[in-house]
Amino acid sequence: MHPEILRDKPGPCPICGMDLEPIKPSQDDSEALREYHTWAKRFWLALIFTIPVVILAMSGLHYPKIQFLLTTIVLFWAGANLYVRAWTSVINRSLNMFSLIGLGTLSAYVFSLVALIFPQIFPDSLKMEGYLPLYFESAAVIITLVLLGQMLEARARGKTGMALSALIKESPKRARRIDSDGEHEVNIDEIKVGDHLRVLSGEKIPVDGALLEGQSHVDESIITGEAISIKKEKTDKVIAGTMNLEGSFIMLAEKVGSETLLAQIVDMVAKAQRTLPPIQRVADKVSRYFVPAVILVALVTFALWSLWGPQPRFINAFVYAVSVLIIACPCALGLATPISIIVGVGRAAQIGILIKNAEALEKLEKVTTLVIDKTGTLTEGFPSITDIISKEPVTSGKVLQIAASVEQGSEHPLSKAILQESKKKKINTLAVQNFEAITGMGVKANLENTVALVGNQALLKKFQLSIAQYLLESAQKLESQAKTVLYVVEGNDVIGLLAVADDVKPTSKEAIEGLHKLGLHIVMLTGDNEAVAENVAHDLNIDEYHAKVNPLEKGLWIERLKEQGDIVAMAGDGINDAVALAKADVGIAMGTGAGVALESAGVTLVHGDLKMIARAILLSHLTMRNIWQNLFFAFIYNCLGIPIAAGLLYPFWGITLTPMIAGVAMSFSSISVLLNALRLKKVSI
Ligand SMILES: [Mg+2]
Secondary structure, eight states, rough: OOTOOOOOOOOOOTOOOBBOOOOOOOSSSSHHHHHHHHHHHHHHHHHHHHHHHHHHHHHHHHOHHHHHHHHIIIIIIITTTHHHHHHHHTTOOOOOOHHHHHHHHHHHHHHHHHHOOOGGGOGGGGTTTTTTOOOOOHHHHHHHHHHHHEEEHHHHOOOOOOHHHHHHHSOOOEEEEEEEEEEEEEGGGGGOTOEEEEEEETTTTOOOOEEEEEEEEEEEHHHHOOOSSEETTTOOOEEEOOOOSSSSSEEEEEEEEGSSEEEEHHHHHHHHHEEEHOOOHHHHHHHHHHHHHHHHHHHHHHHHHHHHSSSHHHHHHHHHHHHHHHHHHHHHHHHHHHHHHHHHHHHHTTTTHHHHHHHHHHHHHTOOOEEEIIIIIOOOSSSSEEEEEEOOOOHHHHHHHHHHHHTTTTOOOOHHHHHHHHHTTTOOOOOOOEEEEEEEEEEEEEOOOSSSEEHHHHHHHHTTTOHHHHHHHHHHHHHTTTTTTEEETTEEEEEEEEEEEOOOOTHHHHHHHHHHHHOOEEEEEEEOHHHHHHHHHHHOOSSEEEEEEHHHHHHHHHHHHTTTTEEEEEESSSSGGGHHHHHHSSEEETTTTTTTHHOOOOOEEOOTTTTTOOOOHHHHHHHHHHHHHHHHHHHHHHHHHHHHHHTTTHHHHOOOOOOHHHHOOOOHHHHHHHHHHGGGGGGGO
């Protein structure tokens, strides 16, 4: 997280104390959850030994040596690496939560140990019922709670390294190479630039290159996000990982291995994932100021008691100064953040927002700019019929029926849109004969006693058909909205037309409005053409858009915005968005999208409903506020205890810090933190 820190083995970061991330992201689940399991083990170990310490201390049975033994195990076995973190924070002079925990628990431990070994050096006035106060159980409880917090946090941070394995699955493993002695199926690594490869129908294109022979339609949605297949002829470029839909062809390998576009996406997602800056934890921010303040109070306490206190001055001064350090250590500090995050993440899941890493929830409230993909994110992602216009007296139902009947045999995405619409409207298709596809124009088939055509304007020209003026005008209007127009012909008569477009999702407009109300700047990036992009951007009132943007450029746009100082969220659904999703401060994937997009993003909208983004941002606000409240509760009772520990009340009422006061502060703050965090569960968003 601090990129300048490089180590040859796993461990904590010397600056922030967080676990270091591997340079090569892990590719399986167990690896990703390892951190969680390690913390869980430490927590359970600490808990098992802490419970008897608390029972002994509270019950008045004492057995101080047993308390000492068990606490030693909790602190220096289960909690050992908390002290490593505390120590590194001190030598690096970047005080954080661990510094405070280390200082407080060690003070409690050392004080109790000294009291155990040398009880005679303490004046009788400090003893209660003949016993010196021991704080073993405070130290043990604090360490156990911090371990619990770390465990919860590790669980909330969860899996991050999964995007790559999902991406790597998309890349083809084998290719069909044409050698001088015939065709051979070879491993993808053996393909070199200049090789001739055969790609059969239904196969993935193995490397980037150009068509040499044959023609086909290729589904490039994996890379471009556009659902409509693209016709490929000689010299056209093809991209590794995309799907050859029909017909076989021979291609020339032009880019192989790490040079292919897909490999570059993999590489950039990997880079983006390990260079995201850390979130500065609120608990650390508070600790940074609190630690020096507490040390100062302890020193002042020591000075005052050693100057003006009762005899033995030095011992009394030591006791009161250490008491300040003991009470100041907030036991609920380690819990304050993770508990709110866990409850917040749970609340989000109830409304269909899956939050994969805690950082996403913490950062959402700070987002200033939302970058958003078009196809599949703002729009449905597949073409559908948007308008049917018929020539009187023909009904629109009839137009659709003829079109659907003719298109029955076709595999084209536009035909799918027509068939889907007729199914939706429960229109029966008629029997057809002699189906024929007219390349680049449309389709033709014989109905019972006439011929029917569905296609574009070129088709009308070919058959020299005239079209009514008002149909022509409607067609022009629809085309100006970036819709594809198909004419439907029965006999020699153009009976109507259908408009096809990738329609905007019904929730998109309201979602954008809501996000504008939150003051977000909205930028649309799409691989689609200018006309379609302009139309959607205008319809949805999007502030800024850029068309014909390829997957790597999407990532560059995110970088540019971040350089300007924007906090950027990116919403997308495809592999073409993966780089941008990983680079953004918060990646938001549509649950309906590609696996890679889901893995690259920190947030998933299960139903692909963009309105959820505004609700997620609201939840982020509430969660962060909840964390601040928790920190208040974590500190307040202990802060109230500081004057008592410093001996401020002693001259008047003889009240000093006792383990009971420390225990009350601990339980009040922990319970307050828990109850406060649970309020998030019922919050309305
Ligand atoms: Mg898309």
